[in-house]
Amino acid sequence: MNLKESSGPTLVIPCSGIGKVHGLIGREATYEIVERLAPDITDTLCLALLVTGDEDAVAKVRSHSCVTIDGCPKACSQKNVEMAGGQVTKAVRVVDAFKNHRGAQPGTATKLSEEGWTIVHEIADETARTICGDATGGDTQHVQ
Amino acid sequence: MSNEQTLKVGVISCSGEEIAEGTISRLATRRVLDLLRPGQTVTICLPLFLAGGQEERDFARRHPTIAVDGCSKLCAKRGTEMHSGPVNVSLVVSEILNGECAECSRSAKSQSEVDKEAVWRVSERIAAEIDALLAQNSQAECGEESEAACACTRPVPGGNLEIGGRTVTVAGLPLIFEHLAESGLAADDSSVGKLLETVRIYHPIEPDEEQEYKSSLIEAYKLYRGKP
Numbered sequence: 533m534n535l536k537e538s539s540g541p542t543l544v545i546p547c548s549g550i551g552k553v554h555g556l557i558g559r560e561a562t563y564e565i566v567e568r569l570a571p572d573i574t575d576t577l578c579l580a581l582l583v584t585g586d587e588d589a590v591a592k593v594r595s596h597s598c599v600t601i602d603g604c605p606k607a608c609s610q611k612n613v614e615m616a617g618g619q620v621t622k623a624v625r626v627v628d629a630f631k632n633h634r635g636a637q638p639g640t641a642t643k644l645s646e647e648g649w650t651i652v653h654e655i656a657d658e659t660a661r662t663i664c665g666d667a668t669g670g671d672t673q674h675v676q
Numbered sequence: 677m678s679n680e681q682t683l684k685v686g687v688i689s690c691s692g693e694e695i696a697e698g699t700i701s702r703l704a705t706r707r708v709l710d711l712l713r714p715g716q717t718v719t720i721c722l723p724l725f726l727a728g729g730q731e732e733r734d735f736a737r738r739h740p741t742i743a744v745d746g747c748s749k750l751c752a753k754r755g756t757e758m759h760s761g762p763v764n765v766s767l768v769v770s771e772i773l774n775g776e777c778a779e780c781s782r783s784a785k786s787q788s789e790v791d792k793e794a795v796w797r798v799s800e801r802i803a804a805e806i807d808a809l810l811a812q813n814s815q816a817e818c819g820e821e822s823e824a825a826c827a828c829t830r831p832v833p834g835g836n837l838e839i840g841g842r843t844v845t846v847a848g849l850p851l852i853f854e855h856l857a858e859s860g861l862a863a864d865d866s867s868v869g870k871l872l873e874t875v876r877i878y879h880p881i882e883p884d885e886e887q888e889y890k891s892s893l894i895e896a897y898k899l900y901r902g903k904p
Contacts, residue, residue, distance in 0.1 A: 548691040549721050550702055556784070562693060563783040578692040579723050580751035584758060608723035615726060642706045644784065 541575040542663050546601040547609040553638050554603030554626040557652050564656035582612045593618030622662050629655050683813055684718045685806045686739035690752040696780035697746030697769040704798035705744055711848040712803040725759035736761030740809045765805045772801050837892040846879045853900045863901035868894045
């Protein structure tokens with residue numbers, strides 16, 4: 533897909549990993565982007581739908597820009613989007629955000645501490661800036 | 677493979693990002709793993725069936741499995757059966773709550789008492805299904821725990837109490853304290869009844885041990901709240 537041909541909102545798709553706090557951070561960063569920071573130009577999609585090969589979900593990721601937010605290096609969200617034929621324009625890894633927060637106690641897989649919310653805001657702000665830049669004609673950014 | 681190992685039930689949540697019921701399925705599943713049935717359950721991230729390897733895809737063949745879906749699309753059930761193995765029980769959050777989740781929210785930031793109640797109801801239902809499955813499989817042999825069940829899905833540590841001169845471990849005690857603290861339970865002697873009543877739901881307490889549990893629990897709770 534040529535991203536210049538894509539239409540509609542950018543899909544922000546987190547892994548929502550259930551095992552660690554990183555999954556919750558990615559999930560909450562997604563809601564921060566699609567509900568608060570860039571609600572007019574972003575949306576989210578159930579990753580589980582892609583796992584089942586749902587036709588509508590597959591068609592959606594193939595026709596929209598996709599930003600994935602993964603909690604761990606297994607990169608489930610990025611891999612599932614790519615397997616469905618979608619193009620990931622930005623692949624965010626929550627673990628990378630921890631490099632600036634050595635020793636942080638971000639909370640648990642179900643509840644974030646203040647430090648956890650700080651990391652959520654940082655990821656959401658940076659990702660939203662990238663998406664907004666793309667939406668206004670900026671260069672497509674590939675972050676691996 | 678070891679026949680002596682305990683049979684563990686797999687619980688797989690859809691975690692659907694688009695709807696509040698997906699958040700409830702995720703939180704209820706974790707509550708079961710951490711608090712209600714620690715040591716009897718394992719989980720795996722659903723997307724890992726495609727992103728992972730054979731170990732991950734063997735999950736449902738190694739464990740009797742419960743799928744917890746947010747909506748009638750049944751992604752957790754269908755995804756598990758497509759990529760791993762048969763599902764023994766299929767639960768749907770919207771059906772369990774009978775439509776009473778209209779006010780629930782997707783984000784943890786805006787969670788209310790309604791959300792917490794929904795999570796409690798769904799997790800209690802999952803726990804009941806686990807008990808039924810374990811009863812059915814009580815004679816079944818269970819293989820070695822799959823490496824796909826990552827370390828982070830293991831039960832949270834319990835809390836130790838001194839009862840009758842011995843150390844007793846109460847599974848999930850820190851989470852029980854966390855919940856009670858969130859509910860506003862004071863860290864003083866007036867809370868001892870509520871503490872006993874709540875812990876008793878998850879941990880057997882004989883009538884003749886009540887006084888010792890009361891003393892030990894209130895001390896531990898005060899310590900947890902930073903008011904020893």
